[in-house]
Amino acid sequence: MNLVYPLAHLMGGVILLCAFSMLSQRRLAAMITLYQVQAFTLSAAAFWQGFAQGAGDLYLTGLITLVIKAILLPMGMRQIVQRFNMVRAVETTMPIGLSMILGVGLIGIAVLVVLPTTVNAVSLTREDLAISLSVVLLGLLVMTLRRHAIAQVIGFLSTENGLVLAATGMPGMPFVAELSVALLVLLAFLVVGVFLFRIREHFDTLDLVGIEEIERRGR
Amino acid sequence: MNFCLPAVFLPLLAAPVVGSLGTRAQGAMANLGLNVIVFGFTVAVFFAPGGGLIHADGLGMIFGVLTSFVSTTTALSNLGFVRDGNEVLSPRRWRVYHAMCQVVLGSTLLGLYADNIGLLWVAVEGATIAATLGVSLPRTASALEAAWKYFILGGVGIALALFGTMLVYLAAQPALGPGLQAMSFVALSLHAARLDGSLLTLAFVFLLFGYGTKAALVPLHGWLPDAYAEGPIPLTTALSTLMLNVALIAILRYRHLMQANFANGGGALQPGVFLLTLGLASLLLTGFSLARRRDARRFFGFSSVEHSGVAVFAFGIGGAAAIFGGLLHMLVHTLVKSALFQALMRGAALRGSAAPGNYGFSHLRGMIHSNKYVGWLLGACVFALTGLPPSGLFASEFIIISQTIQRDPYVSLPLGLGLVLCAVAIIRNIGPLVFGHAPPHTRHQKAGIGVNLVGVQLALAFAVAFAMPWFLLHALSSVAAGLQ
Numbered sequence: 059m060n061l062v063y064p065l066a067h068l069m070g071g072v073i074l075l076c077a078f079s080m081l082s083q084r085r086l087a088a089m090i091t092l093y094q095v096q097a098f099t100l101s102a103a104a105f106w107q108g109f110a111q112g113a114g115d116l117y118l119t120g121l122i123t124l125v126i127k128a129i130l131l132p133m134g135m136r137q138i139v140q141r142f143n144m145v146r147a148v149e150t151t152m153p154i155g156l157s158m159i160l161g162v163g164l165i166g167i168a169v170l171v172v173l174p175t176t177v178n179a180v181s182l183t184r185e186d187l188a189i190s191l192s193v194v195l196l197g198l199l200v201m202t203l204r205r206h207a208i209a210q211v212i213g214f215l216s217t218e219n220g221l222v223l224a225a226t227g228m229p230g231m232p233f234v235a236e237l238s239v240a241l242l243v244l245l246a247f248l249v250v251g252v253f254l255f256r257i258r259e260h261f262d263t264l265d266l267v268g269i270e271e272i273e274r275r276g277r
Numbered sequence: 278m279n280f281c282l283p284a285v286f287l288p289l290l291a292a293p294v295v296g297s298l299g300t301r302a303q304g305a306m307a308n309l310g311l312n313v314i315v316f317g318f319t320v321a322v323f324f325a326p327g328g329g330l331i332h333a334d335g336l337g338m339i340f341g342v343l344t345s346f347v348s349t350t351t352a353l354s355n356l357g358f359v360r361d362g363n364e365v366l367s368p369r370r371w372r373v374y375h376a377m378c379q380v381v382l383g384s385t386l387l388g389l390y391a392d393n394i395g396l397l398w399v400a401v402e403g404a405t406i407a408a409t410l411g412v413s414l415p416r417t418a419s420a421l422e423a424a425w426k427y428f429i430l431g432g433v434g435i436a437l438a439l440f441g442t443m444l445v446y447l448a449a450q451p452a453l454g455p456g457l458q459a460m461s462f463v464a465l466s467l468h469a470a471r472l473d474g475s476l477l478t479l480a481f482v483f484l485l486f487g488y489g490t491k492a493a494l495v496p497l498h499g500w501l502p503d504a505y506a507e508g509p510i511p512l513t514t515a516l517s518t519l520m521l522n523v524a525l526i527a528i529l530r531y532r533h534l535m536q537a538n539f540a541n542g543g544g545a546l547q548p549g550v551f552l553l554t555l556g557l558a559s560l561l562l563t564g565f566s567l568a569r570r571r572d573a574r575r576f577f578g579f580s581s582v583e584h585s586g587v588a589v590f591a592f593g594i595g596g597a598a599a600i601f602g603g604l605l606h607m608l609v610h611t612l613v614k615s616a617l618f619q620a621l622m623r624g625a626a627l628r629g630s631a632a633p634g635n636y637g638f639s640h641l642r643g644m645i646h647s648n649k650y651v652g653w654l655l656g657a658c659v660f661a662l663t664g665l666p667p668s669g670l671f672a673s674e675f676i677i678i679s680q681t682i683q684r685d686p687y688v689s690l691p692l693g694l695g696l697v698l699c700a701v702a703i704i705r706n707i708g709p710l711v712f713g714h715a716p717p718h719t720r721h722q723k724a725g726i727g728v729n730l731v732g733v734q735l736a737l738a739f740a741v742a743f744a745m746p747w748f749l750l751h752a753l754s755s756v757a758a759g760l761q
Contacts, residue, residue: 230455
């Protein structure tokens, strides 16, 4: 029996589920765990696609994802959470239920947009693309709904996972994109790390209310 | 011989060295030296454009030279900025600052020369990261907030652009086969009609919003005024001119793919509507919000939003002449804007310090009482931004408006309204800024020889618009004809 489709879809589904559950979580530790599960699944998906397509590049993508995104990044974020004692719940800008309804709506939009436009593409690519677009949109939604710097970063990383998922599903895509995505995450985290510590120096919390100060002071 | 490679990789490779060695004065000198060398390479590109992944087409050549020229003049005025110690930074941060200047230059050139949609994306991403670091360097609370905002919004834009890039590959892959061919602009535009039209449309929406964030089109412009106002001002010049150009050129290239696909019945939507909407939104919003700005760098940041909107509007109108107008607009605006920011820097330095926070209009007013020459130059730069004759922008806006009336008469009304609103808002500031009562204790001071650079750039902007050399005219019109 051909396992390529069912397994790829299963992993895509798990990644989507993780992205969706992030909407419902108020605690940073839980969000980080969800992100970690998502990244693990993503690396498994990349390995699987590499095996199925016979593309050696994808193994490298999977390895990078596994080491950096699934192991190093969550460790770093947990450290930050502990050091700054941010274990309590994070403020959200919208009730959880409402944000989940919005999330369902976004998934619906992603499916409705992608499936009709890709009638000619390979079926695996179509559904992978729909799932990854949903993950991207959900990540963006998390970023807009959380007022907390780390929560926003997690949303951003989830978005990146969606992008890598899309890239692994592209038949024969040259390695340029995947390598750069992996690099981006590393670089982005460096930048973010620098930021978090500097923001910490200037404000007592990592809440981004300070940005409103700029707005008020008349640009 | 492919001179694009050294032009791109020299600054990128030099960045770690600049970033780890030397005092701030040495860093500034190294920065200038590298810029001059890169300028030489970008001129040499005209004679040896090369081929393959990184090579220069007509558009890349013209804007490559412009990029390195503006970058060199900025590096020259950066010498004074560093010498006067306007910005209080530790030696380590001065090194990072100069390294970031190099990274921005190198990635901008990579974005212009890359014949690969993935490489273009990498270039924009690298430039964004470097610019974010640069903006955060003063480490004031507001600089950090501005950098954070820039990083988050820029990151979202980059993510969307990558998704769009992958969709373009997916649209091209059945026609061009898997591999690098399906990511090359040359191959893509050669076979534009055979791309999957509906996928291309979907991709274009993502690309427009992704690169539109970098080009600061309304409603994606939120990061721009803060990032302009809070970083070291030479970096602002690079942001406002070079990086906007790369994003606009990316949008132009993808628009061409869409248009070619649409015209040949490939099933894509016509891209004009999207571009016209975003362009008009940028223009009109700027027209209304310019009047309320009190900080000069935020004010001129919004004016960049306006001009980026005008360029996108011109691309939306389509046709060789309108695209020629849009490209001319970008060329002239780059020269004028970099002249303006350099004049502003001189002016603020005359008033004590060129660090962020010293650019309030109330602080800078009556510049002529500090130094006549700087005052007049500043006035001339601001006037040039309005687009009234004899400003170079008049020529490009004239072309764009006449093309709009010919091709799409209904949108010419809002276009005219937006242009007039912006011009009025800008012109209102000239009087107080140049001739108004200076703040108390203002003394007349010498400006230094470097201020002549501002005049040179203004003169160049005028010459490009009204007395364009034949070779540039030829190159620009063939580029516009190729991308219509």
